[in-house]
Amino acid sequence: MSTGILPAERLDALIGELWAAGYTVIGPVREGGALLYDEVRGSEDLPVGLVDRQEGGRYFLEPSGDGRFFGHTVAATPWKRFLDPPRRRLWRAERRNGQLHFLVETEEEVRFAFLGVRACDLHGIRIRSAVAEAGPEPDEALLDRRRSALMVAVQCTRAGGTCFCADLGTGPAVDLPADLVLTELLEDGPHRFLAESRTEAGAKILQRLSLGPAGEVDRAAAARAVAATRRTLAERSPRLEREGLRELLYRQLESPLWDEVAGRCLSCANCTLVCPTCFCSAVEDVTDLEGARLERWHRADSCFTAEFSQIHGGPVRASTRARYRQWLVHKLAYWSDQFGEPGCVGCGRCITWCPVGIDLTEVVRDLRRREAEESGERER
Amino acid sequence: MAQRKPRLAVFKFTSCDGCQLSLLDCEDELLAVAERVEIAHFLEASSRVLPGPYDIGLVEGSISTPAQVEEIRRVREACRLLVTIGACATAGGIQALRNAADVAEYQRLIYPAPEQIRALERSTPVADHVAVDFELRGCPIDKGQLMELLSALLNRRCPRLARHAVCVECKARGAVCLAVAGGGPCMGPVTQAGCGALCPAHGRPCYGCFGPKENANVDALVHWWRHVQGVERAQIAAQLQNFNAAAAAFEDAARRLEGEK
Ligand code: SF4
Ligand code: SF4
Ligand code: SF4
Numbered sequence: 001m002s003t004g005i006l007p008a009e010r011l012d013a014l015i016g017e018l019w020a021a022g023y024t025v026i027g028p029v030r031e032g033g034a035l036l037y038d039e040v041r042g043s044e045d046l047p048v049g050l051v052d053r054q055e056g057g058r059y060f061l062e063p064s065g066d067g068r069f070f071g072h073t074v075a076a077t078p079w080k081r082f083l084d085p086p087r088r089r090l091w092r093a094e095r096r097n098g099q100l101h102f103l104v105e106t107e108e109e110v111r112f113a114f115l116g117v118r119a120c121d122l123h124g125i126r127i128r129s130a131v132a133e134a135g136p137e138p139d140e141a142l143l144d145r146r147r148s149a150l151m152v153a154v155q156c157t158r159a160g161g162t163c164f165c166a167d168l169g170t171g172p173a174v175d176l177p178a179d180l181v182l183t184e185l186l187e188d189g190p191h192r193f194l195a196e197s198r199t200e201a202g203a204k205i206l207q208r209l210s211l212g213p214a215g216e217v218d219r220a221a222a223a224r225a226v227a228a229t230r231r232t233l234a235e236r237s238p239r240l241e242r243e244g245l246r247e248l249l250y251r252q253l254e255s256p257l258w259d260e261v262a263g264r265c266l267s268c269a270n271c272t273l274v275c276p277t278c279f280c281s282a283v284e285d286v287t288d289l290e291g292a293r294l295e296r297w298h299r300a301d302s303c304f305t306a307e308f309s310q311i312h313g314g315p316v317r318a319s320t321r322a323r324y325r326q327w328l329v330h331k332l333a334y335w336s337d338q339f340g341e342p343g344c345v346g347c348g349r350c351i352t353w354c355p356v357g358i359d360l361t362e363v364v365r366d367l368r369r370r371e372a373e374e375s376g377e378r379e380r
Numbered sequence: 381m382a383q384r385k386p387r388l389a390v391f392k393f394t395s396c397d398g399c400q401l402s403l404l405d406c407e408d409e410l411l412a413v414a415e416r417v418e419i420a421h422f423l424e425a426s427s428r429v430l431p432g433p434y435d436i437g438l439v440e441g442s443i444s445t446p447a448q449v450e451e452i453r454r455v456r457e458a459c460r461l462l463v464t465i466g467a468c469a470t471a472g473g474i475q476a477l478r479n480a481a482d483v484a485e486y487q488r489l490i491y492p493a494p495e496q497i498r499a500l501e502r503s504t505p506v507a508d509h510v511a512v513d514f515e516l517r518g519c520p521i522d523k524g525q526l527m528e529l530l531s532a533l534l535n536r537r538c539p540r541l542a543r544h545a546v547c548v549e550c551k552a553r554g555a556v557c558l559a560v561a562g563g564g565p566c567m568g569p570v571t572q573a574g575c576g577a578l579c580p581a582h583g584r585p586c587y588g589c590f591g592p593k594e595n596a597n598v599d600a601l602v603h604w605w606r607h608v609q610g611v612e613r614a615q616i617a618a619q620l621q622n623f624n625a626a627a628a629a630f631e632d633a634a635r636r637l638e639g640e641k
Contacts, residue, residue: 076561266596288531301548305542307544320597
C-alpha cells in the first residue's frame with residue numbers, strides 16, 4: 001500500500017506509535033543465553049548487535065559485529081504463547097448455600113503488536129488460527145486475540161542453522177499480508193528500514209511516522225538481502241522433500257526406524273511446546289479444601305505425555321515409539337488430511353530445542369532412504 | 381452432613397523432616413486443613429496422638445532398618461489411603477547413596493560400637509514393602525502439590541499429579557531451556573514435573589529431585605551429554621546420584637555409565 005524509509009534511530013518512534021495506538025508491543029528480547037519474545041518498550045530492549053547460532057540441540061548468541069536490531073532469526077518462543085497462553089483459566093464456580101454459581105471468565109482485553117514476526121511464523125500464526133477456526137467449537141478467545149493483533153513482520157536477511165522454510169513455501173520472503181513489513185538495511189546508505197504497509201492499520205501507523213520516500217537503491221538493497229537468504233536455504237535444500245511425503249509416511253508406519261528414534265527420544269515434549277502450530281491442550285479442574293470453589297483451567301499439553309492419551313486402563317500411546325510417530329506423522333501427514341496442508345512451517349524450533357538434537361527432516365530422509373534401499377533390494 | 385472429619389496421620393521414617401515441615405509451612409492453608417480433617421497423628425506438630433485407623437496417612441522417609449520394615453506394615457494397616465511424601469519415601473532418598481557401597485564398612489568407620497547399629501543393606505522406598513496409593517515426589521515436596529492432593533482426596537476427585545517432564549512446566553513459565561542454551565546438563569527432560577520448574581527458572585539446571593518421569597529415557601540423555609556435549613563423567617554421575625539415586629531409572633543409568641568406563 002505505501003512504503004517509506006525509517007531511519008534506524010527512529011525505530012523508537014515506530015515502537016512508540018504502536019504503544020500509543022493501544023497495542024502491547026511484543027518482540028525479541030535477550031533472556032539469559034537466548035532470545036525470547038516478550039514486551040518491548042523501546043529499541044534498547046531489542047537484541048541489537050546479536051545473532052543466534054542454532055543447530056540440533058544447541059543454541060547460542062554471538063556478537064554480530066554490526067548494529068542490526070534484527071540480525072537474528074526466530075526466537076525460542078513461538079508466538080502462540082500470546083495467542084494461546086500455556087495456562088489460562090476458563091471459568092470458576094462457587095458453592096453458596098448449597099447452590100453452585102458459575103462465574104464466566106472475562107478476559108482482560110489486550111491488543112498485541114508483534115514486532116519482528118518472520119515469514120515462517122506468520123504462516124505458523126495463520127495455521128494455528130485455522131485450527132482454532134475449524135470444527136464445531138471454534139476457539140473464539142484465540143481468534144479474537146489474533147484478529148485484534150497487529151503484525152510487524154521483518155524480512156530474514158540471514159537464515160538460521162535449522163531453518164527450512166523454503167522447502168515448505170513459507171519463506172524466506174514475507175508473502176502474507178502482514179500489517180507492516182520491515183527490511184533492515186545497512187548497505188548503500190545509513191542504517192535504515194524499508195517499511196511497507198500491507199493493510200489499512202499498517203498504513204495508518206506509517207502515515208503518523210511521516211517517513212521519507214524509498215528509492216530504487218533501497219528497494220534493490222532489500223531485494224538483495226532476501227535473495228541472499230534464499231540462496232543459503234537453497235544450498236541446503238531440500239531438507240524436507242514435500243513430494244509424496246504424506247504417502248511415504250503412511251507406507252512407513254511400521255518401519256523399524258521408529259524404534260531407533262525412540263531409542264534417542266526423551267519423550268520430553270519440548271518439540272511440540274516450541275512448535276508454532278501444535279495446538280494440543282488439557283483441561284484440569286482445581287478445587288479448594290472445602291470444596292466451595294472450583295476452577296477450570298486450560299493448559300498446553302503434548303502427544304509426548306502419557307496423560308495425553310490416558311483412557312480407562314492406561315495410555316493409548318504408552319511407548320515413546322508411538323508418541324514420536326504420532327508427532328511426526330501428525331505434523332506432516334494427518335495434518336494435511338485434517339486441514340489441507342502440513343502442520344509444519346520449517347521454523348526449525350523443534351530441531352534446535354530438542355535436548356538431544358533429533359531432527360524431524362533427518363528422520364524423514366532416513367525413512368525415504370530405507371524405503372528406496374528396500375525396493376532396490378526387491379528388484380535385484 | 382453429620383459426618384465425622386476424616387483423620388489425617390503423618391508418619392516419619394528415615395528422613396530429615398523437611399517434607400513434614402512443608403505441611404507446617406502451608407501456614408495460610410493449615411487452618412483450613414485443620415478444619416477439614418482431624419490431625420490424629422503428627423508428632424512434628426503435636427504430641428497428642430489419637431489411635432488409628434486413619435483415613436489418610438502421609439509417610440515421610442525411607443525404610444532403612446529391620447524395625448522400620450515391621451513398622452511400615454503396621455502403618456499400612458492403620459491407613460485407608462497411604463501417601464508417600466518426598467524423595468526418601470518414594471525412592472530411598474539421599475541416604476540410598478549407600479546402596480552402592482559397603483554398609484558394614486561405613487559403620488566401622490563412623491560408629492564407636494558398630495555392633496549396636498541395625499541397618500538394612502539398602503535404603504528402600506516405602507513401595508518396596510507395602511502398597512502405596514499416591515506418591516508426592518520431590519526433595520522437599522511441593523506445597524502446592526500437597527494441597528492439591530488433600531483437596532482432591534477430601535473432595536473425592538482424582539488429584540492432578542503430572543508424570544510428564546519438568547520441561548512442560550519450564551515451557552509454560554516461558555523460561556529459556558538451559559539444556560540447549562548452554563546452561564549445563566539439566567535433568568529436566570527425564571525428571572517428573574511438580575516443582576513448577578523452580579531451578580531452571582532461576583538459571584540452575586534441574587537436579588532431578590522429583591525423580592524419574594514416566595517413560596524416562598535416561599541413557600539417551602546421558603549419551604548426549606557424554607558424546608555430544610562432552611560433559612565429564614563425574615558431573616553426569618553427580619546428576620544421577622543425588623536425591624533419587626535408588627530410583628530404578630536413575631540407578632540403572634548410573635550403573636551403565638559406570639560399566640562404560
Ligand atoms: S514441526 Fe518443527 S520446524 Fe515445523 S513448524 Fe513445528 S517447530 Fe517449526
Ligand atoms: S503433533 Fe502432537 S502436540 Fe502437536 S498438534 Fe499433533 S498431536 Fe498435538
Ligand atoms: S523429539 Fe526431542 S524434543 Fe521431542 S520429545 Fe523427543 S527428545 Fe523431546
